[in-house]
Amino acid sequence: MQLSERHQEYWRKNLRITAILLAIWFVATFVVIYFAPQLNQIVIMGFPFAFYMGAQGSLIIYVLIIWFYARRMNQLDLEYGVHEGEE
């Protein structure tokens, strides 16, 4: 079976979304950890910033990344006509 140009485009878009979200994940995790001693100088609502990120902030970002990916990809399926039928 031959993939059409639109199919290729769907996959390229998927790769782009995946790469962008992975970059956000990387920053929220590893960049935050690397600069934790410096970031901790900032205090918000009693929380040193790096501590807050490790205990809560990064977790919220993870949840949002996954929520966004599911929503965007489910839309993309429809746009490109590769969605599944109702079961």
Add this chain to the structure above:
Amino acid sequence: MTALTQSQFFQQLKKYYTFYTGGFIAFVIVLAILEQMGLSPRWIGYIFLAATISLYAGIGVMSRTADVSEYYVAGRRVPALFNGMATGADWMSAASFIGMAGTLYLSGFDGLAFVMGWTGGYVLVALFLAPYLRKFGQFTIPDFLGSRYGGNLPRTIGVVAAIICSFTYVIAQIYGVGIITARLTGLEFQIGVFVGLAGILVCSFLGGMRAVTWTQVAQYIVLIIAYMIPVVWLSVVHTGNPVPQIAYGQVLQKVTLKENELNNPATALGAAEASARAAFKAQQASFEARIAALDEAVAAGNGAALLEAQRTEAGSPADFPATPDALKAQWQKSADGAKAKTGPVAAHATPFAGKGAEKKLLKDNPDASAAEIAAAQAEDQQASNDKRRNFIALVLCLMVGTASLPHILMRYYTTPSVREARKSVFWSLLFIFLLYFTAPALAVLVKFEVYNNLVGLPFSSLPAWVENWQAVDATLMKIVDINLDGIVQLAEITIGGDLIVLATPEIAGLPYVISGMVAAGGLAAALSTADGLLLTIANALSHDVYYKMIDPKASTIRRLAISRSLLLVVAILAAYTASLKPGDILFLVGAAFSLAASAFFPALVLGVFWKRANYLGAVIGMLAGLGVCMYYMYITYPFFGGVPANEWFAIKPIAAGVFGMPIGFLGVIIGTLISRAPSLEIQQLVDHVRYPSLEGDIETRAT
């Protein structure tokens, strides 16, 4: 039920579980009333154990099935929301429920590696695996490796790796079940293990994945209610705010102020603390002197005589060490225990604290030269950098390990569609997040309680919860008046990590029924994870080894019979191993993540994202990744006879996956490039998993 449409099915489930949640809360309220009327804690424990286990068993019996697809993947119609709850329970083990808050209490910021690692991994599950595995739609993870790379070898390596990581993990869960059952009811540990085992088996034996799924949803509801209620109450008591996750920022600031006060000998509190530390230092010195004397006596051939003299002096207790070596080990432990109490209080929110070499130098020698100070600073910086590197490595291993553990990935085979699989990862992480962002709050709230309401109390009026836990288990709670001033100092308190969650209801002044509920929550966490793991192992053996490799023509009845007998055998084997109380269980759990990350992740991800990846690449990548990871643990971990001096870049053995993973990727790439591209059918399979629906598509779904 098959006649229902998916949305009717969803509505029905919602009704059932709402009713069930209400029923559980009503049950707790009735028990609370009975407690006020004089029901003893022991009976509350029995009732909780019997009620929850028979409930899970009931769901298991109702979900019994003789259908292969129902048995292996719950009929592939678990709605995203419910699969999320089931994944949450499957994921959160006794270590998350009971251990996590304790780790955070004891190691502060550095403990956050577990919080981040065990949640961030779901981003990788969502982006790289869940939707594609769902489209592929067979029964196990080795299934994917077998079809994608062809031949039995990738499948076999997958089976072996799945069994290695799941078995070490399941032993820890069954161990946890034994401990909790023992604590809840006063039964012996070994009996607790087998009672728990019965609970696990009744639900997975008859109904396989279908039963495990619906039980796990029920277990998630129990465990999350049990975790939240005491923390919310503790937060109301201390801050007046019922949202602990917001309120604890203020509490953390107060804890930090208190830490500074405790570390400053110029304050009254700090001075008392310094005196307690000095007393521990003296104790350490005394043990070290005794060890030196013992060594000397042994060298002179008088070791046995000295041992006898010591035995008599101690009043000849039955458990006195039998050899000079054993005596030395005991003294060394005491010396180390005392030494741990001589340092300053570690700041809770500070990441990667150095060794304190500079402070120590300036204290011992106020006129230290600039060169000496610079050397001490460099030493601190080095220690801090090592900690940061280990933190990063551990987070990476835990995340990638999460995205590679077969019992988690398997859950995404059970949703009705790719669409639902994507949404399901979101619900999974949301439900896991609820517990994980509460644990750091709990740790800080308990720390505040200890620093403010326990430190400075006279020994004559310790709170009841301290007395109770000291009597139950000295490794969880111990207070000794080392400097004999009759007042509690922080250095005099020894707290075991598991105490934090278990004792919170009492610290918050809640009735015993809540303590019973927390224990039931811990039991739910351990049972649900054990269920998922046992099923993974049994399925790998029955489906991948027996059906796919030995007898592909086996009838449905025969396949299920084999699967059930294997489940029984594996469960009994795991329970037997757990009842021997093997040491280093926590290490083994951590090791499972590194092993899974090294063995599975490269082959799974490249299998979807790199069409060229082929048989030889997968074989080399998986073997090399697993091999390097195991080799590193072998040369660095004392349990296997390794020594820390062998560490590469000072990385601890628990994060061995940080070396195994890149080697695994490299192995897949090199192996692939030196051999031919995969066949057309396999390239079509890759396209098949990449698109939720394609015209003229091939069909891979197993039935």
